Amino acid sequence: DAKTTQPNSMxxxxxxxxxLPCNHSTISGTDYIHWYRQLPSQGPEYVIHGLTSNVNxxxxxxxxxxxxxxxxxxxxxxxxxxxxxxxxxxxxxxxxSNYKLTxxxxxxxxxxx
Amino acid sequence: ETGVTQSPTHLIKTRGQQVTLRCSSQSGHNTxxxxxxxxxxxxxxxxxxxxxxxxxxxxxxxRFSGLQFPNYSSELNVNALELDDSxxxxxxxxxxxxxxxxxxxxxxxxxxx
Numbered sequence: 001d002a003k004t005t006q007p008n009s010m011x012x013x014x015x016x017x018x019x020l021p022c023n024h025s026t027i028s029g030t031d032y033i034h035w036y037r038q039l040p041s042q043g044p045e046y047v048i049h050g051l052t053s054n055v056n057x058x059x060x061x062x063x064x065x066x067x068x069x070x071x072x073x074x075x076x077x078x079x080x081x082x083x084x085x086x087x088x089x090x091x092x093x094x095x096x097s098n099y100k101l102t103x104x105x106x107x108x109x110x111x112x113x
Numbered sequence: 114e115t116g117v118t119q120s121p122t123h124l125i126k127t128r129g130q131q132v133t134l135r136c137s138s139q140s141g142h143n144t145x146x147x148x149x150x151x152x153x154x155x156x157x158x159x160x161x162x163x164x165x166x167x168x169x170x171x172x173x174x175x176r177f178s179g180l181q182f183p184n185y186s187s188e189l190n191v192n193a194l195e196l197d198d199s200x201x202x203x204x205x206x207x208x209x210x211x212x213x214x215x216x217x218x219x220x221x222x223x224x225x226x
Binding site: 043044045046101102103104106 | 144209215
């Protein structure tokens with residue numbers, strides 16, 4: 001599985017935008033970029049995913065570099081509820097029989113009131 | 114729409130015993146994946162089930178086994194429990210397609226003494 005690199009931790013203030021970076025320099029042309037987050041004492045939660053173009057949904061935006069070697073998850077206005085570990089994960093669109101998620105250690109986001 | 118549910122919430126077992134954990138998939142999902150999450154780490158893929166058959170396996174020994182039932186619910190069985198099996202066990206359901214997100218349950222916290 002292609003690997004991703006994320007900062008161990010980041011800090012933000014409430015109601016400010018947050019940009020969470022992810023490097024995936026060995027990404028292949030068939031890898032989707034997925035983001036999940038895990039709030040304390042909960043299972044991971046899907047946030048967003050994309051292939052080549054930037055994506056927006058109700059939770060966040062995903063900005064994908066033109067060469068696809070990096071991406072940024074954008075939380076437009078952080079709330080205290082956004083404090084979580086954020087995981088950037090690559091999934092092969094040709095995963096064959098196996099569509100597993102390979103989690104790293106993720107980025108621990110702290111949101112200050 | 115009912116989300117993914119898991120039972121029990123917490124469980125304490127003794128080394129050498131056997132344990133069965135249960136998962137009910139989100140309505141309409143046909144694939145179930147199981148993950149193990151040790152404290153402070155990201156979830157690690159155990160295996161996935163699709164149409165009642167194992168459909169991919171991570172680096173876990175054969176004493177970790179599972180079942181998927183016709184209603185797509187699933188069980189994770191662990192034999193000969195070891196202290197290192199203490200972890201949060203997460204179940205995730207999804208449609209069987211690489212771009213589709215996985216929906217996680219809240220997990221079962223297993224403690225082996």
